[in-house]
Amino acid sequence: MMGKEGSMENLSLEDDDKFTSISKSYSNYRSAMTCLSDSHHPLSPSIVDDSLDPLLASSIQPSVIDDHDIVVEQFQNPTISSPPLNLEYLNITVSDPHKEIQASPSIVPGTNTYVTYLITTQTNLPDYGGSDFTVRRRFKDIVTLSDRLSEGYRGYFIPPRPDKSIVESQVMQKQEFVEQRRLALEKYLHKLAAHPLIKKSDELRVFLQVHGKLPLPTTTDVASRVLDGAVKLPKQLFGESGNVIGPQDVVHPAKGGRDLLRLFKELKQSVANDWGASKSSVDEEDKVFLENKERLHNLELQLSNASKQAESLVKAQQDMGDTIGELGLTFIKLTKFENERATVNTQRERATDMKNVATAAVKASRLYRELNSQTVKHLDILHEHLSLMLGIHHAFSDRSSALLTVQTLISELSSLNSRAEKLETATSKIFGGDKSRVRKLEELKDSIRVTEDAKSCAIREYERIKENNQSEIDRINRERHADFVNMLKGFVTNQVAYTERIGQEWSKVAEETSRYSRES
Known part of the structure; x- marks a missing residue:
């Protein structure tokens, strides 16, 4: 993550590769965890044939596992549990997927199908009016919401949205x-x-409350409004004035494609920084x-390693439960054979x-399976924080982009002043x-x-994004401490x-068969 001093904060292809790598790593883990926790277990009620021995019917029913449930419930995911009524809360559920049919807008006849979801919100936040409401949204609306949040809250660690499947259709x-x-x-x-900030944003409120199609209104972030309205750009004049970067443009990244000329200028400045052709008067010195x-880069590496070990642990527990379950079923068949003969x-x-x-x-097999399910829930905190690294990288890229814009404008001013001095000297003669x-x-x-x-x-x-970065770093450090403590408590x-x-189940067996040791 650390490059040359003059280009410390410049966005590069390496950053894009890093985004893709983290995203793939997180997606692969979640897929693996889903498969392991939801895989068909050989001891599910639909598979166990109690008729093999009627005496076993009551022994292998799920009801035999009861007293551990109290312990399990103490450490559920805090992000989805209901908060105390005296605190501010914003509870959101997504349910009732429904397939919609839409006529194709192209000249080719046909229809398009997509799925909408019922989004139900319960809140007491004053910004929402403290009421409950529902709307229907499709995945395209989620993409719009994510884009608007990225535009309006530069420098904040915004959680990445789910990826759009390539083979979705x-x-x-x-x-x-x-x-x-x-x-x-x-x-x-x-x-x-x-x-803490996004939950009170107008973008999220409109998404959750307002019926009908998006797009959402432009951001109402106070700092952005001040910057947008501070200086009104005069109409661009022909010639030289048409080539300048306007004040209303710099609050957005150039890579959005709004201004190709600006994009080329910043690309030129980035190359100059990388090759050391010129020393910018403004560098990242914080x-x-x-x-x-x-430190966050090192944390990302540690989280990645921990996620791999968590996946190995879950798989090992799953295999152990499956193997013991198969052993139990085999002994059931053997018991039937012995009784008949x-x-x-x-x-x-x-x-x-x-x-x-x-x-x-x-019983042990079922306990292993339930333990595995709880392990996935608790260790998922690791992968939630790993996925957040995508949002952190994007926030740092906002900072890189803003710094590059400042560097480009300073270089542009130097060039314009030099040309004006030369032209003024030539005119005076x-x-x-x-x-x-x-x-x-x-x-x-x-x-x-x-x-x-x-x-x-x-x-x-740029200064605003720096402040946002720092406040977010402080916030995730606090939240990570609380999340990891909760994770470890629940896991252990x-x-x-x-x-x-x-152990109690096997102790019973050892006690019941203790006579063999006495006989020997």
Whole structure:
């Protein structure tokens, strides 16, 4: 993440590759966790055949597992639990997916299908009127909301939205895809509702309250409004004045494609920074920020490693539960065989002991499966913070972009002032002046004034993004501490509770078969 000093904050292709890498890593993990936690278990009620031995029917029912549930409920995900009524809350649920049919807008006849979701909000926030309401939204509306938040809240760590599936049109008919998307959208909206600033934004409020189609209104962020209205850009003049960057443009990144000329100028400045052709008068010199940036980079690596280990643990627990379950089913069959072929009492006693082992194995298998489900819930905190790294990278890119804009405008001012001085000197040497040169000089001075205003706005925008970055770094440090403490408490408590429960089942078997050790 650390480049040359002069280009420390410049966005590069390496950053884009990093975004893609993190996104793929997080998506792969979530897919793996979904498969492991939802996979078909060999001991589900639909598979276990109690008719193999009627005596086992009551032993392998789910009702035998009861007293551990109290421990499990203590450490649920705090982002989706209902907060106390005396605190501000914003609860959002996504439900009732419904397929809609829309006529194709193209000249080719046909219809388009898409899915809408019912979004229900319960809140006591004053900005929302403190009421409950529902709207229907499609995934396209989520994309619009995400884009508007990115534009209006530069420098904030905005949670990344769910990715749009490349093969969506092919799998939209499948119910499991629709359900996965519903869960992803609900989790995304929970993250937005948990952000102290985004949850009170007009963008999110309109999305949750106002019926009808988006787009949303332009951002109403106070700082952005001040910058937008501080300096009104005069009509661009022909010639030199048409080539300047206006004050109203610098509050948005150039990469949005609103101004190709500005994009080329900033690209040129970025190349100059990278190759050291010129030393900008403004560089990233905030050592605290650079230290935080490096620390977050290292945290990202640690989270990535931890996520891989968490995935391995979940898979190992899943395999252990499956293997013990298969063992229990095998002993059930063996018990039936022994009972049917028994001719002496010792065979029947042995069958009874095998039945006890089978019962303990089936119970242990189910306990492993439930433990695994809880493990996924608790360790998912690691991957939530890993996914947040995407938002952090985008926020730091906002800072890079804003700094590059300042550097470009300073370079542009230097070039304009130099040209104006040369033109003024040349004009003064001509007796009576030169009307064309005088007119060109006035155009240059107009360009200088507009660029000066744009530079002032760009500096304010850059400072605003810096403040946003720092406040967000402080916030996630606090939240990470609380989240990790909660994660560890829940993880350890459930590991202990389920391990003790599994141990109790095997202790019963050991007690029931203790006579073998006495006989030997």
